[in-house]
Amino acid sequence: MSKRKTPQERLEEMEQKMEQLKAKKLQLQAQVSQQERKARTRRLIEIGAIFEKNFDIDSVETAQQLALALRPEAQKLISDYNDEEIIELEEIDLND
The missing domain is CATH 1.20.5 (Single alpha-helices involved in coiled-coils or other helix-helix interfaces)
Structure with a gap:
């Protein structure tokens, strides 16, 4: 026990x-x-x-310069892309 x-x-x-x-x-x-x-x-x-x-690109400095130059336009493109993605998701939700 x-x-x-x-x-x-x-x-x-x-x-x-x-x-x-x-x-x-x-x-x-x-x-x-x-x-x-x-x-x-x-x-x-x-x-x-x-x-x-x-x-x-062959150097870190060149990459940094390019990133700084492209940043404003890239942020706008990313924002637009995210907005489109949200709209597509909302459309899908509305149809379901």
């Missing part, structure tokens, strides 16, 4: 399980952060490659 645990023993077990869960949570958070960093790094590399290929 198994011995019943005292409230103190049950409390200690629960605290141990809580510590294990905290450690597991930290481990999962670290994995998520690592995945996000990898995704961001990949995105930056891909974007940089697109710029380098299409604008024949």
Whole structure:
């Protein structure tokens, strides 16, 4: 026959399980952060490659100058694109 645990023993077990869960949570958070960093790094590399290929950029300084020159127009294009995307989504929602 198994011995019943005292409230103190049950409390200690629960605290141990809580510590294990905290450690597991930290481990999962670290994995998520690592995945996000990898995704961001990949995105930056891909974007940089697109710029380098299409604008024949050979230095960081040239890329910075081009980005500053294109920024106002690019922001307008992105804003217009996002507005169109929202309109398309609203149209879809209205038809459903």
